[in-house]
Amino acid sequence: MNTPKRGQGFRALCFGLCIGSSLLLGTAFAQQSWIDDINTSLNFYKTSYPGSNWEPYSQRLQTVKEAVGRGDTKMVKTEMGKWFKMLRARDQGIHDVAADELFNFAVMVTPIQEYGITVPPVPGASSEGGY
Numbered sequence: 001m002n003t004p005k006r007g008q009g010f011r012a013l014c015f016g017l018c019i020g021s022s023l024l025l026g027t028a029f030a031q032q033s034w035i036d037d038i039n040t041s042l043n044f045y046k047t048s049y050p051g052s053n054w055e056p057y058s059q060r061l062q063t064v065k066e067a068v069g070r071g072d073t074k075m076v077k078t079e080m081g082k083w084f085k086m087l088r089a090r091d092q093g094i095h096d097v098a099a100d101e102l103f104n105f106a107v108m109v110t111p112i113q114e115y116g117i118t119v120p121p122v123p124g125a126s127s128e129g130g131y
Contacts, residue, residue, distance in 0.1 A: 034109045035065045041105050045098040053092035057083065073115055080110060080117045088120045 046054045067075035087103040
């Protein structure tokens with residue numbers, strides 16, 4: 001008589017494990033999807049403005065992606081802060097329009113508050129600017 005109850009318990013356990021695994025994988029995917037979104041946008045600008053050196057930007061995003069994968073929030077904060085500064089300064093001679101558009105897009109999709117990322121203000125803005 002205990003056989004049907006055992007079978008139900010096993011099915012419930014398997015169901016719970018599947019749901020739990022899905023939530024963990026979904027969370028990990030969501031945490032990296034913002035980086036992938038920025039990287040996709042960066043690749044668009046690489047194609048649109050081939051005269052600029054985009055490689056340092058790609059390398060820094062790869063470092064951030066790896067840090068997110070490891071759960072290294074300090075590295076994410078540091079590297080994304082540097083990445084935003086690179087965009088503001090137009091490092092590597094990137095085009096002004098591309099830098100502004102990529103910056104604005106990245107600010108929209110990056111979980112800035114979650115990581116405590118410092119985003120530089122618009123040059124010439126008041127000292128209260130920034131995010």
